[in-house]
Amino acid sequence: MIFHCLIFVGFISFLPSTDSSISALSEKLSPTMNDDKINNVPIMELQSSKGQYKLPVPHQNLRPRNLRHHPLRLKLVRGGASFLQKVHGMVNIFGWGVLLPIGTIVARHFKKLPSNNADWYSLHILSQTSGFLLGTIGWGLGLSIRSAAKKHNMSVHGILGTIIFALATLQLIIAVCVRPNQEEHGSKTYWVISHHILGYALIILIISNVYEGIGHQNFAAAKNWKWIYGAILGALVFTFLALELVRRVKFDVRSA
Known part of the structure; x- marks a missing residue:
């Protein structure tokens, strides 16, 4: 019995310690x-x-x-971002892309209608102001979505949106604060030219940016929105051209 105990103790002494085994293993696998x-x-x-x-x-x-x-x-986080993107798109399309062109058509063609001259101006102000307010809300939603996504670089859609907001604000200031009186004929001529140029430039930028934003959607949604806004834009263009034709015909009749 004593002999077997001595053999067992000797065998244990030759075994490596646990710490040394772990350190060896950590050296082999790091x-x-x-x-x-x-x-x-x-x-x-x-x-x-x-x-x-x-x-x-x-x-x-x-x-x-x-x-x-x-x-x-x-799912809730992703769903919230998706909902904000939809609201951002619809508000911008209706504000910038529909109401502002309607206000431009009213200002150009409704002056000559046989009604009170103040009616066209009130309708023009109402459509332009409503479009500006809705567009500003949509622009703010776009900034919120970009901030939530932690995107450092602004996309082309975001840059165009910021330019549109800045030019629309400038147009509003020119229309309200810098508009000359009826007696100032020379100043009013330059004011009308600048007001028209800035307004038409804004419409071109708005239409371009609407399609730029639609292109950021998935294929099915982008296809649907292209058809929807294309139909709305076609109706606006058709109305503008029809009223322009009527205006030209009346001008030719009066000249003759």
């Missing part, structure tokens, strides 16, 4: 993270005496801590 990616997945490298091994890091470990294991919360 994980390091690098910037390499496989299918956009970060890679963890394992160094060993026999070679180097690469293992992909699971996607779920890369989620923000407050959204991990909460698929319902993720």
Whole structure:
């Protein structure tokens, strides 16, 4: 019995300690993270005496801590952003893309109608002011969506939207604060020319930016909105050309 105990003690003394085994194993396998990616997945490298091994890091470990294991919360966040984008698009299309062109048509063609001269001006102011307010709301929603997405670079759609807002604000200031009196014929001529040029330039930018924003949607939604706004724009263009033709005919009759 004593002989067997001596053999067992001697055998234990030759075994490596646990700490030394762990340190040896950590020297053989040392994980390091690098910037390499496989299918956009970060890679963890394992160094060993026999070679180097690469293992992909699971996607779920890369989620923000407050959204991990909460698929319902993720759906709510994505759904909220999608809802804001829809509201942003509809408000901008109706404000910038519909009401402002209607106000331009009213100002150009409704002056000559056999009615009170103040009627066309009130309708022009109402459509332009409503379009500006709705467009400003849509522009603010666009900035909120961009801020929530943490995008540092502004897209072409965002740049055009900001230019449109700035020019529309300038047009409003010119129309309200800088408009000359009826007696100032020379100043009023220059004011009318600048007011018209800025207004038509705004309409061109607005139509371009509406289609630019529609192009950011998925294929099905973009196709539907192109047809919808195309029909609205076609109706506005047809109305403008018809009234322009009537105006030309009346001018020719009066000249004769």
